Amino acid sequence: MFFRYLSRELRRRSRQALVVSLGLAVGIGLVVAVTAMATGVRQAQGTVLHSLYGVGTDITVTRAATGGPPTGGFQVGAGSDRQRISRDRVLTSPGQASFDASEADTIAKLDGVSGTVGGLDLSLIHLNGKLPSFTFPSQGAARAGAPTAQSSAVVTPGELNVSTSSVSGVDTTNVSIGPLSATRLAQGRTFTLSDAKRDVAILDAQFANQKGLGVGDSITIDGTSFTIVGITSPSVQGAGSDIYLPLAKAQTLAGAKDQINTVYVKATSSKTIATAKRAILQADPKATVSTSSDLAKQVTGSLSSASNLATKLGSWLSIAALLTAIALATLLTIAAVGRRVREIGTLKAIGWRTRRVVGQVMGETLVLGLIGGALGIGLGIAGAWVVTKVAPNLTATVSSAQGFGGPVGAAGGNPFSRTISVALHASVTPSLVATAVGLSLAGGAIAGLFGGWRAARMRPADAMRQVV
Amino acid sequence: MYELNDVTKRYGNGRGSVDALAGVDLSVGDGEFVAIQGPTGQGKSTLLQLLGGMDRQTSGTLMYDGRELGSLSEGQLTRLRAHDLGFVFQTFNLIPTLSSCENVETALVPLRVHGSERRRRAEAALAEVGLAHRAGHLPGELSGGEQQRTAIARALVKEPRVVLADEPTSNLDQETRDDIVGLLEELWTTHGVTLIVVTHDDLVAARAPRRMRLEAGRVHEELPMGA
Numbered sequence: 261m262f263f264r265y266l267s268r269e270l271r272r273r274s275r276q277a278l279v280v281s282l283g284l285a286v287g288i289g290l291v292v293a294v295t296a297m298a299t300g301v302r303q304a305q306g307t308v309l310h311s312l313y314g315v316g317t318d319i320t321v322t323r324a325a326t327g328g329p330p331t332g333g334f335q336v337g338a339g340s341d342r343q344r345i346s347r348d349r350v351l352t353s354p355g356q357a358s359f360d361a362s363e364a365d366t367i368a369k370l371d372g373v374s375g376t377v378g379g380l381d382l383s384l385i386h387l388n389g390k391l392p393s394f395t396f397p398s399q400g401a402a403r404a405g406a407p408t409a410q411s412s413a414v415v416t417p418g419e420l421n422v423s424t425s426s427v428s429g430v431d432t433t434n435v436s437i438g439p440l441s442a443t444r445l446a447q448g449r450t451f452t453l454s455d456a457k458r459d460v461a462i463l464d465a466q467f468a469n470q471k472g473l474g475v476g477d478s479i480t481i482d483g484t485s486f487t488i489v490g491i492t493s494p495s496v497q498g499a500g501s502d503i504y505l506p507l508a509k510a511q512t513l514a515g516a517k518d519q520i521n522t523v524y525v526k527a528t529s530s531k532t533i534a535t536a537k538r539a540i541l542q543a544d545p546k547a548t549v550s551t552s553s554d555l556a557k558q559v560t561g562s563l564s565s566a567s568n569l570a571t572k573l574g575s576w577l578s579i580a581a582l583l584t585a586i587a588l589a590t591l592l593t594i595a596a597v598g599r600r601v602r603e604i605g606t607l608k609a610i611g612w613r614t615r616r617v618v619g620q621v622m623g624e625t626l627v628l629g630l631i632g633g634a635l636g637i638g639l640g641i642a643g644a645w646v647v648t649k650v651a652p653n654l655t656a657t658v659s660s661a662q663g664f665g666g667p668v669g670a671a672g673g674n675p676f677s678r679t680i681s682v683a684l685h686a687s688v689t690p691s692l693v694a695t696a697v698g699l700s701l702a703g704g705a706i707a708g709l710f711g712g713w714r715a716a717r718m719r720p721a722d723a724m725r726q727v728v
Numbered sequence: 729m730y731e732l733n734d735v736t737k738r739y740g741n742g743r744g745s746v747d748a749l750a751g752v753d754l755s756v757g758d759g760e761f762v763a764i765q766g767p768t769g770q771g772k773s774t775l776l777q778l779l780g781g782m783d784r785q786t787s788g789t790l791m792y793d794g795r796e797l798g799s800l801s802e803g804q805l806t807r808l809r810a811h812d813l814g815f816v817f818q819t820f821n822l823i824p825t826l827s828s829c830e831n832v833e834t835a836l837v838p839l840r841v842h843g844s845e846r847r848r849r850a851e852a853a854l855a856e857v858g859l860a861h862r863a864g865h866l867p868g869e870l871s872g873g874e875q876q877r878t879a880i881a882r883a884l885v886k887e888p889r890v891v892l893a894d895e896p897t898s899n900l901d902q903e904t905r906d907d908i909v910g911l912l913e914e915l916w917t918t919h920g921v922t923l924i925v926v927t928h929d930d931l932v933a934a935r936a937p938r939r940m941r942l943e944a945g946r947v948h949e950e951l952p953m954g955a
Contacts, residue, residue, distance in 0.1 A: 261830070261837055261846075268825035606821040609782055610882070611810020611838035613803075720809070721783035 266623050273596060277628055280589045284632025284703050285639055287582035292640020292696050294574035296686040297647050301567045301654075304682045308563060308656045317437050318533050319525035321367060321540055322548045323357040345420075346388045348482040350427070350513045353381040358519040361507075363544070364431075367523050370539040372532030377438045378520035380429030380510045384481060384503070385422060392418035425467065427481070428501040429510025429520070432456045438524040440492070443500050448475035448490035455506050461486035465493040467502035479503070482513055563656040563682065585632075586703045593625050593711035601718060608720040621715050622708030629704020630697075637688075637696050644686035653681045729890065729922050730756040730779060735788035736945075737774050748774040750945030751788070758889075761916050761923040763936035764947070771945050772926045773894065779924060780813055780892045781805040793889075810838035814883030814921070816912075818895035820875040822867040828878045829854060829863035835882045853885035854878070857911060873904035877911065884915060891915075893925040897932055909935050 270277045352358055364378035393416040428439040432451040435441065440450060446465050461479055468474060468491050478485045486505065494500035511517055525540070527533045533551050540549050597604070604617055737749040748771040756762055766772050777783040778790055781797055782805075790797045792808070800808065814835075822831045832850035841849065854863050857877040867875050876896060883891050893912065897905035909932050916923040925936060933939050939950040 261833060264830065265823070265826060272825045602819075602821060603823055606815075606817070606823075607834065608806070609780065609809060609815055610835050611806055611813075612834075613806055613838065616838070719782070720780075721777045 262620065262623065265620060266627065269624055270627060276592055276596060277631075280592055280625075280628045280707070281632040281635060283585035283588045284582075284629060284700055285635035287578070287585035287703070288633050288636025288696050288700050289639030289643060290574075290578035290581045291699060292637055292688060292692060293643030293647065293686070294570060294578045295692055295695075296640065296644035296688045297566070297574065297684070298570035299689065299692070300644075300648070300684050300686040301563065301570050303687065304563055304654055304684055305567065305656075307682050317441065317524045318527040318530070318551065319536060319540070320550050321363075321523040321525060321544070322521060322550075323359055323546055324548055325355050325357045345391060347386070349385045349387070350482055350515075351383045351385065352514055352516065352521055353383055356381065356521040358514075358516050358521045361518045361520045364520065364523045366543065367525060367540055370536060370543060372527055372536035372539060373525055374528040375434065375437060375526045377431035377434050377524050378507065379431065379438050379522040379524055380507060380514065380516065380520050381439075381501070381522055382427040382429065382510055382514050384425040384427050386425070387420060387422055389420040390418045391420070392416060425502040427503045427505060427510060427513070429507040429514075430462075430504050431507050437526050439501060440504060443492035443494050446491045446493045448488070450490055450492075451504070451506060455489070456508055458506065459484060459486045459509060460489045460506065462490040462492055462504040463488055464500055464502045465491050481505075484509075484513070563654040566654055566684065582699065582703070586706050589625065589628065589632075589703060589707035590710045593621070593707040594714050597621055597711045597714045600715075604715050604718050605720050608718065614716050617715050618712035621711045622705065625708035625711060626701060626704040629700045629702075629707070632703065633697050633700025636700060637693055640696065641688050644688050647686040648684065654684050655681050729758045729760070729793060730754065731789075731791040733789045735778065735785045735790050737771070737778065737783070738786040747945050749778070749785070752942075752945070752947050754940070754947050756922060756924065759920050759922055760938060761913070761936045762925070762938045762940060763933035764924065764926045764940045764942055765928060765930070765933050765950075766942035768928065770942050772928075772942050775942060775947075776892055776894050776924070776926050779890075780815060781808050806838075811886065812889045814886065814888035814891040816876070816879050816883050816891065816893035816896045818898055820867070820872075820879045820899075822875055822878060822882075824867050827864050827866055828859060828870065828874075831867065831878055832882045832885050835886050839886060849885055850881070853881040856884070856915075857881045871904075872900050873907055876900065876904075876908050880908070880911060880915070884919065884921075887919070888921060890922040890924065893923070893927075895927055895929075896925065897927065897929060905929070905932070 358380070361378045364376045367373060368376040394414070430438060430440055430451055432453055432455045435450055440462070443464075448462070450462065451460070461481075463471075463473060463479070468488070471479070473479060473488055475488055475491060478487050480486075481503070486509070492500070492504070505513070507520070511519060525536060527536045533553075537549050537551055540547060607617055608614070732752050732754040735749055735752040735754075736747060739746045739748060752771075752775065764772055764775065774783070778785055778797070779792075781792070781800070784798045793812075797805070797808075822828075823834065826834065829847065829850045832853050833846050836846045836849060851860065851863055854860050857880050859874060859877050859881065862870060862874055862878075867878070870878065876899075880896075883893075891912075896912065897908050900908060912923060912925070913935055915921070923936075925932065927933055941948045941950055
């Protein structure tokens, strides 16, 4: 009788049932879509942070440069063709000071720290082409008694190409922390302990492709030939260095023996990251210590905007829509119960208990809630699908001078920051579906409670008075 | 069955209060058929609500089968209505979305009669009022007389001790009215229920062996025709 009566009542008031269900569906749909998007953004943020830090790295320690920019110039050779040059210049990353490699071992002994590796991030500037030439006219060609001593020179324009690549010096004793941990090996092998003193290199896949290089080939950097043993691809586009070298080799290239400019730290657990950060700062007040959460705050760009949009505006919008839908459902239910005063009064008069009448009303609204929830989950999944399909790749820009330990990207733009691109996948998880079902039932229950309260207040005599 | 002593019912407070019943004394025996007449607004409906345990008197005593109805809890009154009392309303009060048979079944829901037994009893009650062939029809598909027959079947299916009918024929044409009164009379005879009918129709009241008149909140016994 319960279900028969319930379904017939809903069918009788199908238009109102539709309005209530659709209202709840819109509210639930917004909650699902926005939460899916927020989850997607969080996952994207996680991906970005991992790509910057490496999966195994919890903290990076750097020091801001105190002096001027790295010095050094290109020496033009003394050969017969003085205009043709092809030179490499290896510089430490701008804004980052180098310090003694023993710093990594010091940090490794601190509280909350599980392991450390040192790294040296470098910029490789390659200059290639012809310098401009100046030809002065011969003495005799000058007119005697000319009023000025100024002589004119014929300038032949040069043709210079400057390319910048990023180089990471990697501690080959432990590649699970540090820059290589943020990459996936695509070909060849990664560094091993025995590579520490070898002239070997691992290249980024895109860089290798541009240069037409592969495993087994060699690349010459500042006069030293390195054998390519592996090709890696970054976990997200835009992250990672172009060239990875054993740390000692990078130090030799930069003329920075036993120097590093980044310490990659792995905490004993995610809970000890803050402890480790405090300990590091205590041990070395001049250090710039960045944790993943610090880095998250420095992330700007569309990823950050999407995160703000999803967590702030989106949440409020979906909560407002859901509350409006529940309020609408409640008002419509109260009005519907009010119209059934004779019917409910009759049921009470023939001996139906108040609890049973309230249960009947609540059953109806719970079913409407479930229908609304099912439609809402469908809408939410569709919304999440549209977001995933339509949303362009999110970009995240992180300032490298603010303690981000990675090397300067070769992609150009501001050399002190790096922009990473990551795809947004709005994901609808089973727990989100369960939450949506719970919300829809709660919405139905709230409407049912108010409607039931209205029904419970009806006394058989009050109900009959209109008709007796 | 019923024993009323100086029963009053006052609606509202202070100056705006209205005495719907102003000291009713009434005694109704087991198995009696009583008609209560009176002009509109003289307390007929109020009296029926008190007799049906749907409302409580303001003062006086209202005994039903040795129990004071005014002192029973809401739950006890609900159980009493479910088990002992059958109601027939002026506007039939059928649930529009339930079939004739399902409407009759609603009276058995509070008695916890389940499934096929409930259906069997409802169909038997409908057959008794001559509506077996209309069991599957919705109220909207039935004539006024058929709807009231369904309502009578709903009142009788629980085998009550008392049937309270409120203007059961006022919404029906004359021919149907006679049918319904005849049916009530027949059921009273065969089931032995106490039948109390409130009506303003003299012809209906004339069928009752005992007639009362309710005026100015008081009940006056009318002598039987020809007495």
